[in-house]
Amino acid sequence: MxxxxxxxxxxxxxxxxxxxxxxxxxxxxxxxxxxxxxxxxxxxxxxxxxxxxxxxxxxxxxxxxxxxxxxxxxxxxxxxxxxxxxxxxxxxxxxxxxxxxxxxxxxxxxxxxxxxxxxLGINNRNIMFLNENSSTRVLKNILKERKDFGYKIFEFQNEAINIEELQLFWKKNGIHTLFLPLETTFDKNTEDSIFKLAEANKVHISLIPNISQNDWFLYDLGYIENQPVLHQSSYPLDNYFNFIVKRIFDILFSVIILVGICSWLFPIIAILIKTTSKGPVFFIQRRYGFHEEVFGCLKFRTMVVNDDSTTKITAENDSRITRFGKFLRKTSLDEMPQFLNVLKGEMSVVGPRPHMLAVDDYYKPKIGRYSLRSMVNPGITGLAQVNGLRGDSGDREVEMKKRALADAYYVRNWSFVLDLVIILKTIILIIAGDKNAK
Incomplete structure (x- = not known):
């Protein structure tokens, strides 16, 4: 209204x-x-x-x-x-x-x-988790961090499920939603009883797929008349028109940035890098790109020359980072040379951020559908980055799963407007300073 x-x-x-x-x-x-x-x-x-x-x-x-x-x-x-x-x-x-x-x-x-x-705790929705596993813990972690989502989590302490106790717990705490893993360890009778009880008590049930279950991401639910069927998923950028639109935008945007900004900014940064530390101006790191093809990702050098640069990820207050390099990382200016990668077709302006080969090789067998990231060109910026999901702080296993899920969401839900919004948020982060940058 x-x-x-x-x-x-x-x-x-x-x-x-x-x-x-x-x-x-x-x-x-x-x-x-x-x-x-x-x-x-x-x-x-x-x-x-x-x-x-x-x-x-x-x-x-x-x-x-x-x-x-x-x-x-x-x-x-x-x-x-x-x-x-x-x-x-x-x-x-x-x-x-x-x-x-x-x-x-x-x-x-x-x-x-x-x-x-x-x-502040106003307009909360009361929820609970049962039969927790690695996937439910990721979601629980998200909801605890994002208090602005307005979910209040109630813990059901009894490991053995007693239907009467569960019903009393729901009524006492006004539970609105019950989160369950898609595949529980409950026996069939207990599971059926929980679903029937939830229906009778108007408790919503949300099922959480295990992110190591590949099939969940491979199919979309559709209908033939009233019969539900699972169709093999197709992604927006599989459409050639969408691909061409994104590629044309990448080229035009990169040319504007390289000519309008990088033409005068690159010499200044190069001089400051050379005068503040020994070593080359640029740092080229091998990373996985589209369909996991390896390419040389171009960056301004932000560390002293060291043997661990291709295997060891950046830590908080990393001693390898130079004073000027810290500034470059904080403002994301170290990523600017990657517009040359975009022109070559190895990267896109927006997409999942490419990782070191060692990082990808470590997480691919641990996180289901991790390789979905490679269904599109890697990006200079991405959905995970503008939402603070860098995967390199706190519980890294959990944070990396959250980052991989954000990348999977981008691949499955790409739109030109989404790219524009991510670019806008990136510009705001550069101006305001990204507190998650290391």
């Missing part, structure tokens, strides 16, 4: 500013306004901007909003072409700009206010 009020207000203000004498004629603006808000509402069913789950990230939130708004403006242009109504006669570029920032501001304020209230 607030969005519709904003839309109506912006359009009426623009119309009144240019046609004050026609404001008294309701027929001139009332029906066109009804047409616009109806189109906005109908379009929202397709773009899902009002299907906002409590665990939606701001990246996905922005992606949906931008996609929705672009489609709305396209529709507005078409309406304007076929209509002679003066209500659509406002300067479209300025009107669209005001409308976009008004909607973005109001929706973002609401989004962050709700997130803040949930982080």
């Amino acid at each position: 607030l969005d519709l009020v904003v839309i109506a207000s912006v359009f009426i203000l623009f119309f009144a500013d240019r046609n004050a004498d026609l404001m008294q004629d309701n027929e001139v603006w009332s029906f066109p306004l009804l047409l616009l808000v109806s189109y906005w509402v109908l379009l929202s069913g397709r773009t899902q901007i009002y299907n906002i789950r409590r665990n939606i990230t701001y990246t996905t939130f922005l992606e949906r909003l931008i996609t929705h708004f672009l489609l709305f403006v396209i529709g507005l242009v078409l309406i304007r072409k076929v209509s002679n109504n003066q209500f659509f006669g406002s300067e479209l570029s300025w009107l669209s700009l005001y409308l976009f920032f008004s909607i973005l501001l109001t929706r973002s304020v609401i989004y962050f206010v709700i997130k803040y209230l949930r982080s």
Whole structure:
């Protein structure tokens, strides 16, 4: 409702500013306004901007909003072409700009206010986990860290499941959702009893697939009439049109950055590297790329020359990092030479970050569908990075699983708008400073 009020207000203000004498004629603006808000509402069913789950990230939130708004403006242009109504006669570029920032501001304020209230414990949803394994622990870790998602976890201490005790626990704590692994260690009777009890008590059950189960990521659920069937998954960038769009954008964006910024920035960085430490300006590291083909990833050298650079990952306060190298890493300027990798087709502007060969070889057998990352070109920046998932702090096994899941999400849900949002968030992180950078 607030969005519709904003839309109506912006359009009426623009119309009144240019046609004050026609404001008294309701027929001139009332029906066109009804047409616009109806189109906005109908379009929202397709773009899902009002299907906002409590665990939606701001990246996905922005992606949906931008996609929705672009489609709305396209529709507005078409309406304007076929209509002679003066209500659509406002300067479209300025009107669209005001409308976009008004909607973005109001929706973002609401989004962050709700997130803040949930982080304070207001508007929580009570949940619990049963029969925990490595996959449920990853999710539990995420929900504990992201207090703004608004989940309050209740621990059921009894290892042996007693149906009556479980029901009392649900009622006492007002449990809304029960998280279970897809494959439990319960016997068939106990599992059936839990599902029936949950249905009777209106407790939602969410099943968590084991991320080492490859088949879960290989198929999508579809229907033939009412019969559910599993179809082999296809990824957005398997579509040749999507691939071409992404590649053209990569080339154009890289040329603009290399000519407009790197042409004068590279010599300055090169001089500072040479004057602050001994060794080459650039550091080339072999990494896995598309379909796990090895390529030479280009970076500015940020460490003293050492024998462990290809096998040992960076640690907190790593003594190998030079003083100027620390600045380069903090601002992500050490990654700038990778735009040359993008031009060569070895990388993309946005995609899963490439790892050292030793890191990939270590985690591939440990994390199911880890190799899904290689279904697209690796990127200079990525979804995991802008969400602080670098995989090199805390419990590294858990953090790397979270990073791999973020990369898998990107591969399966790529869109051009998602790339734009990730680039925007990357620019903000560079300006503000990335606290997770080492």
